[in-house]
Amino acid sequence: MTRIPSVVTTTTTTTTYAPIPLPVLPTPSTPHDPQKYPLLNAQLPPSFRHFPLVFPNGSRATFHDTDEGDDLLQEEEFIGGKGWRLVKSDDGAGPSKSVGLIEAVERFARKRSYDNDGMMQGIETITESTSHTPPPRKKAKAAPVLPKLSTVNGAAPPSPLPSPHGSPPPPNIWPSAPPSGASSPQPQLPIQPDASLATLMSLPALVSHFSGLPVQLQSHLLITLLRHSPLPVLRTVHSVLTPILARDFLTLLPPELVSHVLNFLPFNCIARASRVSKSWRAIIDSDPVLWRDLLKSEKLWFGGDSERAFAEALIRRRRRAGLPHPNDLSLANPYKVLFKSRYLTRTRWINNAEPKHLAFPAHGRSVVTCLLLSKGRIISASDDHSIHVYSPVTGLLLRSLSGHEGGVWALASTKDTLVSGSTDRTVRIWDLSTGRCTHVFGGHTSTVRCLAIVKPEWVDVEDEHGNVRKEKWPKRPLIVTGSRDHSLRVWDLPRPGEPEYRFDGADEADIDPADVCCFFKLVPEFL
Amino acid sequence: MTDQGDFFFQEDVDENPYHKLHLEGHEHAVRALAARGRTLVSGSYDSMVRVWDIITGTCKWVLVGHTQKGWYHNKHLNS
Numbered sequence: 001m002t003r004i005p006s007v008v009t010t011t012t013t014t015t016t017y018a019p020i021p022l023p024v025l026p027t028p029s030t031p032h033d034p035q036k037y038p039l040l041n042a043q044l045p046p047s048f049r050h051f052p053l054v055f056p057n058g059s060r061a062t063f064h065d066t067d068e069g070d071d072l073l074q075e076e077e078f079i080g081g082k083g084w085r086l087v088k089s090d091d092g093a094g095p096s097k098s099v100g101l102i103e104a105v106e107r108f109a110r111k112r113s114y115d116n117d118g119m120m121q122g123i124e125t126i127t128e129s130t131s132h133t134p135p136p137r138k139k140a141k142a143a144p145v146l147p148k149l150s151t152v153n154g155a156a157p158p159s160p161l162p163s164p165h166g167s168p169p170p171p172n173i174w175p176s177a178p179p180s181g182a183s184s185p186q187p188q189l190p191i192q193p194d195a196s197l198a199t200l201m202s203l204p205a206l207v208s209h210f211s212g213l214p215v216q217l218q219s220h221l222l223i224t225l226l227r228h229s230p231l232p233v234l235r236t237v238h239s240v241l242t243p244i245l246a247r248d249f250l251t252l253l254p255p256e257l258v259s260h261v262l263n264f265l266p267f268n269c270i271a272r273a274s275r276v277s278k279s280w281r282a283i284i285d286s287d288p289v290l291w292r293d294l295l296k297s298e299k300l301w302f303g304g305d306s307e308r309a310f311a312e313a314l315i316r317r318r319r320r321a322g323l324p325h326p327n328d329l330s331l332a333n334p335y336k337v338l339f340k341s342r343y344l345t346r347t348r349w350i351n352n353a354e355p356k357h358l359a360f361p362a363h364g365r366s367v368v369t370c371l372l373l374s375k376g377r378i379i380s381a382s383d384d385h386s387i388h389v390y391s392p393v394t395g396l397l398l399r400s401l402s403g404h405e406g407g408v409w410a411l412a413s414t415k416d417t418l419v420s421g422s423t424d425r426t427v428r429i430w431d432l433s434t435g436r437c438t439h440v441f442g443g444h445t446s447t448v449r450c451l452a453i454v455k456p457e458w459v460d461v462e463d464e465h466g467n468v469r470k471e472k473w474p475k476r477p478l479i480v481t482g483s484r485d486h487s488l489r490v491w492d493l494p495r496p497g498e499p500e501y502r503f504d505g506a507d508e509a510d511i512d513p514a515d516v517c518c519f520f521k522l523v524p525e526f527l
Numbered sequence: 528m529t530d531q532g533d534f535f536f537q538e539d540v541d542e543n544p545y546h547k548l549h550l551e552g553h554e555h556a557v558r559a560l561a562a563r564g565r566t567l568v569s570g571s572y573d574s575m576v577r578v579w580d581i582i583t584g585t586c587k588w589v590l591v592g593h594t595q596k597g598w599y600h601n602k603h604l605n606s
Contacts, residue, residue, distance in 0.1 A: 488569055
């Protein structure tokens with residue numbers, strides 16, 4: 001508000017120029033090229049061209065955009081009853097007539113000047129001195145519009161605005177200038193700069209007048225201006241308006257509605273939408289109903305207990321890892337994780353357009369006794385005493401684990417730890433990240449033929465009273481080994497970094513020749 | 528040879544901090560095993576299946592009936 005008075009002063013100065021007759025403003029060439037003026041021939045909704053108005057003095061009128069001419073008449077008939085009813089109700093309410101843009105704007109201008117007399121001291125000066133200038137301003141800005149608009153304006157009052165003749169005479173440009181009044185206009189003087197200056201200076205008056213108009217008139221005026229704006233201007237307006245008016249409906253709507261909206265989208269759209277923003281990603285990833293339905297619609301819902309079991313296992317794992325609550329938005333819903341896993345499995349195995357076949361020799365002519373595919377490694381054990389680690393991508397030998405003094409016939413792994421059992425009667429623990437043998441367990445008196453790693457997990461335990469409760473067993477990961485010595489042994493699985501251990505005879509070659517013969521005899525049977 | 532070996536390894540097992548249990552009962556080579564929770568199931572060329580508690584080391588069940596040796600275990604135990 002504090003700035004307005006200073007602007008006012010300038011405006012007043014402008015009015016002092018008013019007596020000086022200004023040259024006719026050059027009429028801009030009427031825009032015809034739809035490439036340059038995209039909105040020029042755009043179809044506008046009827047509400048833009050035809051709406052009821054109530055003027056400050058209480059009189060009513062129906063606004064008609066006469067720009068459309070015959071088209072409008074046709075349209076009214078075409079719309080039929082609804083449009084007519086609107087007009088009728090206006091007629092019934094009071095004396096109503098049809099007004100055009102210029103008259104409507106002007107009548108609001110008068111009203112504002114009356115109002116401001118008693119209300120706003122700061123702007124009083126403007127409205128007093130330039131009470132009729134806004135239309136000319138409009139004229140200066142949108143000169144090509146007005147002639148067209150006023151053509152059918154039969155009820156036009158003695159308007160200070162340019163007549164329908166396209167190029168108005170000079171007196172009409174400054175009709176309200178007090179000194180000159182309606183007196184005979186002086187001959188035009190070629191003072192070109194003043195014309196543009198005057199237009200510029202009166203912009204505040206134009207704005208204040210504009211803001212006093214009813215919303216519908218404001219819309220109409222702006223649209224009229226826009227229709228005569230070339231493409232670069234429209235682009236600028238668009239670039240300003242679009243981000244301001246944009247609303248992120250996914251973050252604004254209640255979650256249950258968002259879920260419903262998302263449910264209408266096929267999977268590929270959901271996948272794209274989740275890449276729009278972090279908030280969309282969080283909303284989509286955390287929606288259990290969405291992913292459950294997608295699992296079903298993509299035929300990835302196997303049923304039984306598999307989905308629920310997966311979800312519970314994942315939630316348990318997250319809880320153990322100290323991750324936020326399952327309902328926390330920052331974590332993907334288990335059904336989403338499951339969908340991703342199953343979807344990728346299907347696309348990679350079933351829909352793989354270029355499946356790759358990789359064959360490579362391993363362990364020479366010796367028997368490959370065990371094979372593990374784990375953590376991006378192919379681990380093979382052989383009768384030739386060795387354990388090899390291959391890359392599943394290239395088939396290259398990554399590591400050769402040597403140490404066993406007999407054929408290796410049992411393997412198990414977890415993370416980077418590998419456990420092997422051999423005809424040398426020992427169990428060896430290997431660190432797959434370094435290839436080092438960290439532990440050698442002796443004890444079995446014959447070939448270690450089978451082994452397993454037992455990880456802690458929650459199991460139902462029944463007490464003596466028949467009550468079932470969940471307990472976690474074993475307390476730490478174990479190794480169980482089975483041997484040709486008729487017995488089984490249970491060992492703690494060494495954790496990474498725990499002390500290494502080798503039993504005394506670990507480095508001595510002590511293979512029972514009977515064992516070797518024995519398993520060669522057995523080989524055909526095993527294969 | 529066998530006695531000597533047993534003596535030698537037994538001594539080692541006592542020194543091994545990782546060794547927990549020695550489960551004896553099968554009358555022939557142990558060919559397959561599966562474990563979950565505290566339950567271990569082992570199959571042997573003695574045509575028997577034994578169910579063990581790997582915390583206490585006790586054999587809870589002996590499943591007999593097979594007349595030929597087998598060595599395959601389904602890993603999905605219902606514990």
